[in-house]
Amino acid sequence: MLVNVLWLAATLSTVFAYSNTHPIIAWSSHRAPSLEATSSSDVLERILLSDDICNHDAVVLFDHPGLHASDLRLLSPNSAITTTLNAAPSSLQLPYVVSNLGNPFPDLAEVISKRCGSKLVHTNLGGLSEGVAQNGEKHVICVSMPPISDGDFGRRKHLMSEYESQLSSDLEALSFISPHHLVVYAGRPHFSTFRARQDPSDPQAPPHNGTAFPDGGVLKRYQLLTPGLILSLLVAFFVLVPVILGGIHALASIKNPIRVDNTKFSAVEKKNQ
Numbered sequence: 001m002l003v004n005v006l007w008l009a010a011t012l013s014t015v016f017a018y019s020n021t022h023p024i025i026a027w028s029s030h031r032a033p034s035l036e037a038t039s040s041s042d043v044l045e046r047i048l049l050s051d052d053i054c055n056h057d058a059v060v061l062f063d064h065p066g067l068h069a070s071d072l073r074l075l076s077p078n079s080a081i082t083t084t085l086n087a088a089p090s091s092l093q094l095p096y097v098v099s100n101l102g103n104p105f106p107d108l109a110e111v112i113s114k115r116c117g118s119k120l121v122h123t124n125l126g127g128l129s130e131g132v133a134q135n136g137e138k139h140v141i142c143v144s145m146p147p148i149s150d151g152d153f154g155r156r157k158h159l160m161s162e163y164e165s166q167l168s169s170d171l172e173a174l175s176f177i178s179p180h181h182l183v184v185y186a187g188r189p190h191f192s193t194f195r196a197r198q199d200p201s202d203p204q205a206p207p208h209n210g211t212a213f214p215d216g217g218v219l220k221r222y223q224l225l226t227p228g229l230i231l232s233l234l235v236a237f238f239v240l241v242p243v244i245l246g247g248i249h250a251l252a253s254i255k256n257p258i259r260v261d262n263t264k265f266s267a268v269e270k271k272n273q
Contacts, residue, residue, distance in 0.1 A: 021096040022187035023069045025081070027088035028056070029181050035090040043094060047184060048108045054116035058178035060128070060141045061105040062167070066148035067187025069095035074157045080168035081185070099188050109140045116140075126166040129173035139178065143170065147190045 024043055026035055034050035053059065072095070075082055085091045106122075113120040118138035123130070125145045145167075148159055174181055 020099055020189075021069075022067055022099045022189070023072055023093075023095045024097050024184070024186040025072070025085065025091070025093050026182070026184040027085055027091040028183075029175070029179060030055075030089055032056075032090040032182060035092040043092075043097060044104055044108060044184070044186065047092070047182075048112060053112060053182070054118075054138075056138075056178075056180055056182040058139045058141060058174065058181040059109075059112055059118070060143060060174060060181060060183045061109060062125075062143045062145055062183070062185040063103050063105050064145040064148070064163075064185065064187050065103075066190035068148075071148065071156055071160050071187075074160055075164055079164050080171050081164060084171060084183075097186075103188060105142050105186075109142050113140045125163065126170065128170040129177065149190060 026047060028035060032050075032052060032055075034047045034052060047053075048059070048061075072081070085093065109120055112118060116138055118140045121139055121141045123141065123143055125143060128141060128143060145163060146159075148156060171183070174183070
């Protein structure tokens with residue numbers, strides 16, 4: 001029993017370790033040394049601010065809020081992302097990268113645009129071919145994808161199937177417009193998940209009059225049961241409490257044997273002495 005509980009605690013700690021991570025995948029139509037990185041620390045900066053970044057005719061940055069590594073595993077082996085990654089001369093796949101709340105692509109795209117003299121374009125999923133003209137000019141393209149909110153397995157799989165279909169069209173258009181390109185597809189936390197925790201003075205924060213709470217009450221507005229607290233409670237109730245109770249029971253079961261010598265007094269023996 002104790003072994004099973006310890007295994008469960010170890011498994012939960014492993015799951016919680018990936019709760020604040022999101023995937024980053026990248027590929028290039030030509031060999032790119034910057035994609036040979038193996039560490040996830042500052043990976044976007046090392047890719048997009050590398051010395052060879054200006055060798056690409058187009059740098060495309062797909063920002064996908066709410067994307068998890070499990071969503072990419074739901075894709076078909078014949079999907080556009082999977083086949084492109086497998087066929088790319090250089091590629092990078094990091095499923096668990098510690099996420100920041102903000103979108104890092106706009107600032108990085110602006111730096112690349114000024115450094116390489118590229119045209120900076122912001123567009124949505126499915127509009128890549130409309131925002132880029134085939135005129136030999138270099139482009140840095142930021143593509144905003146619809147967010148994936150937390151939901152059941154079936155809904156996330158359906159949404160990923162729809163988004164992948166539109167992304168496939170964008171990748172096909174990109175190959176035609178800019179044969180020499182670099183693509184970075186990254187997830188990050190969905191902004192609405194953290195909106196309630198922002199400062200009330202933030203203009204993007206939801207209105208709050210001090211008394212009204214959103215649907216779901218305090219449990220939806222604040223995260224009371226954090227992963228660390230849940231793990232601590234499990235260890236306390238299923239490990240420490242049984243050990244303490246077992247020790248008390250063992251101490252209570254100890255009995256002190258009482259030895260009584262059955263000696264009889266004999267007056268005859270005493271007289272003979």
